[in-house]
Each structure stands twice: as C-alpha cells, then as structure tokens.
Amino acid sequence: MPLNPGWIELIYGCVKSGKSRALIDKINSIKNAIDEEKFEKEFLVVKHPLDDKETQGKISSFDGKNIDAIECETAKDLVEHVTKHTKFIFLSGVHLFDRDIVPLLKALVDINVIIVTTGINLTAKGEPYNYMPQIMTITDVYDIRAGECFTSGCGENAYRSIKVNDHFEPRCMKCYYKTEKTPDLVVVTGPMFSQKTLELIAKTKEKERKLELNPVKNEDGFMNKDISAIFKWSEDKRYDLEKIVSHDGNSINAIPIESNSQVINYLKINKQVGFVGFDEIQFFKDPYPLIKELLERGYPIYITCLKEDFRGEGFGDVPKILTLANIIISKEAYCTRCQKQPATKTQRFIIKNGIKTPANYNDPVILVGGKESYTSVCRSCHWVPEKSENKYDNILKLKQIN
Numbered sequence: 001m002p003l004n005p006g007w008i009e010l011i012y013g014c015v016k017s018g019k020s021r022a023l024i025d026k027i028n029s030i031k032n033a034i035d036e037e038k039f040e041k042e043f044l045v046v047k048h049p050l051d052d053k054e055t056q057g058k059i060s061s062f063d064g065k066n067i068d069a070i071e072c073e074t075a076k077d078l079v080e081h082v083t084k085h086t087k088f089i090f091l092s093g094v095h096l097f098d099r100d101i102v103p104l105l106k107a108l109v110d111i112n113v114i115i116v117t118t119g120i121n122l123t124a125k126g127e128p129y130n131y132m133p134q135i136m137t138i139t140d141v142y143d144i145r146a147g148e149c150f151t152s153g154c155g156e157n158a159y160r161s162i163k164v165n166d167h168f169e170p171r172c173m174k175c176y177y178k179t180e181k182t183p184d185l186v187v188v189t190g191p192m193f194s195q196k197t198l199e200l201i202a203k204t205k206e207k208e209r210k211l212e213l214n215p216v217k218n219e220d221g222f223m224n225k226d227i228s229a230i231f232k233w234s235e236d237k238r239y240d241l242e243k244i245v246s247h248d249g250n251s252i253n254a255i256p257i258e259s260n261s262q263v264i265n266y267l268k269i270n271k272q273v274g275f276v277g278f279d280e281i282q283f284f285k286d287p288y289p290l291i292k293e294l295l296e297r298g299y300p301i302y303i304t305c306l307k308e309d310f311r312g313e314g315f316g317d318v319p320k321i322l323t324l325a326n327i328i329i330s331k332e333a334y335c336t337r338c339q340k341q342p343a344t345k346t347q348r349f350i351i352k353n354g355i356k357t358p359a360n361y362n363d364p365v366i367l368v369g370g371k372e373s374y375t376s377v378c379r380s381c382h383w384v385p386e387k388s389e390n391k392y393d394n395i396l397k398l399k400q401i402n
C-alpha cells in the first residue's frame, strides 16, 4: 500500500485568468530548486498543441512568459513520454484532450505521480468544456483563477468567457448573466463524514445573524440577500424531514423537495429569498439545469455534495455542476482503514454472512445511510469488487518494470 499517493491539482478558470502564468511560475520555482539532471528525469512538461497555437513547443501566458514543453495531442501521446522515473507532470490545456485523459490521470495518480494541470472549465457558450466535468471530479486540489471583467468600467473578478467577434474575453458573473444581483456558486464536496453539511449550516446561520443585526421589511419583489431557503431531497429522512442535521447534531430548517419545479415555485412565491442552499445535491433529479437557471436569475447558491458515488464514479449531475462553481471547497475525512492518510473516498459495506464486506460495483448507486453502510477511506484503501479495469493501469505497470 503506497503511503504517499499522488494527486491532481487543477488550475482553472476563464480565458485570460493567468492559469498558464501560474503553471509557469510553479515549474520555474521547482526548476530553480533542484538540479537539472533530476528535473529532466523526473519531470514532464507537456502542452496540448491547440493550447495557444501561436507558441509552438512552449507553454505561454498572455502576459508574455513562456517555458519549453513537449506537445501531446492525445492521452496516448502523453503516456508514451511517461517513464518509471516520472514523478511530476505539468500539463497545459487539459480541457483540450480526448476522453482517455481521465483514466490516464487516474492511473498516474495511483502510481503516485503528482499532476499539476491547467484548463478552461466552461466554453464561451457556458457549457462544460469537453471532459472537464470528469477531470474536475478526480481533482484533489482546486485552484480557480479569476480574470478581470472586460466590460468597460467593470473590472470585477471574472469567472466566465464570452466570444466577441473572433476572440474571447473574460466576464464577471453579473455582466455575464446580466443580473441585478451578483450570482455566485459555492460547492462544498468531499466523502461522507467530511463535515460538508456543517459548512452549509454555519453559512446559513451566518446569513441569519446578519439579518438579526440589520432587519429589513419584506416588500414584494425585494430581494434581501440574507434571507435563505435551504432545500433537501425529500427521501433523505436520516435525521429529520424538515431539518438539515450534521453528523455532530447541528441543525437548520430545510424545505424537502422532489423536483426542480418545486424549487422554482417556492422562489417565485418567496421573493424575499436571496440566498439558496442545497444539501446533498447528488440525490436531486436533474439539478444541473436548475443550478444554471438560478444563476441566470442572479442567486448566490451554496451546495454540499458527494462528487463521487461509492464506486468512485461521478455522482449524477455533480461533475457538470462543478464546472459552474466559482468556489469549490474540498473537504477530507480520516481514512478509517489505514488511519494514516486523509480520506477522499466513500466506501460502502454490505453485511455478508454476518461480516462487513465492500459493496459490489453493480449494487444500486443510491442508498441513504450512515455509519452502518458507509465509511470514509483514502484512495489506496478504496475497494470496489468487480469494478472494470482501467487499461492505463496495465500500461503504466509495464513501464514500471521495464
């Protein structure tokens, strides 16, 4: 069992948000600290050829910095350059790669390679960019970069890109969605028992405290940003149907819902609501279009979710929702198996002949439960019997031997 597993750090954001600059600075600081031979042997600096086409063989930032890089167009090209000595991969333009980039990154992390990569999360049409939902799901460290809104006289932090004639420009949330209030999406994610719900409870209580300090009249159509509406899935009855309760017993009131239209109708009637929260959004039916619509309506939104199901695969709409977030808070628990590493995965159990056994890959994805069915584990301790093979595991294993 490896004790220092690799990880994926994603530097992401809209166009002209300084992603390449951040990557170049990171590479240079390491390059300056170690000897050249070690760097050549253990480090791979790679770019997708379409990531800034003008500077061939170089990763370059829009403010004029650059660094030499190998060009790889596909995951298959990239794996050719990996050797048994590879410890770090710096990869520019991960959003431009084919579908295979996802299993390749997973397999690399499993042999303890550390990956630092840059990507654009959303297209200029506001849709998830290629395989970014899947890449954002397997990311361990999120580093969002804000651009500067190009709307004349604005200059706010930009998290969206738009196409103007033949080029792309950054836009802030307010200018992009053309709303009166500033929409905002915070996603809190992590395995079970990583205290995600506690974050939502704390945030909501903070909003309510502000309201107590500055009470306002509820005029029709008036949006007071401190009045909250927190929604939960109606089948999640673990503690209380109309409350959200964290594993340590903290609670707030919540509205149980079954469908997107119930949320929209609630907000149409309750115009005073200016802050919307969702607990465990992976359980909701089609939450992605709902979140998009609420952003278009200018709501600040706060979400807790499991990004992966017990099998370690993207949970429902959550991967796509991650691409819309301007803040992702990644929570960790303790690995209950090795008790050495932080836990990022949820392990499900079944009881077979009176013995706790890992649940099978083909078991149903949704099973609302607590400590009797689930525990939190690290990447190395996560075990899913009958999960299909990742072909890159074998390719990389062969490279380790040769």
Ligand SMILES: [Zn+2]
Residues within 6 Å of the ligand: 149, 150, 151, 154, 155, 156, 171, 172, 173, 174, 175, 176
């Ligand atoms: Zn703006």
Ligand SMILES: [Zn+2]
Residues within 6 Å of the ligand: 335, 336, 337, 338, 339, 340, 341, 377, 378, 379, 380, 381
């Ligand atoms: Zn472990």
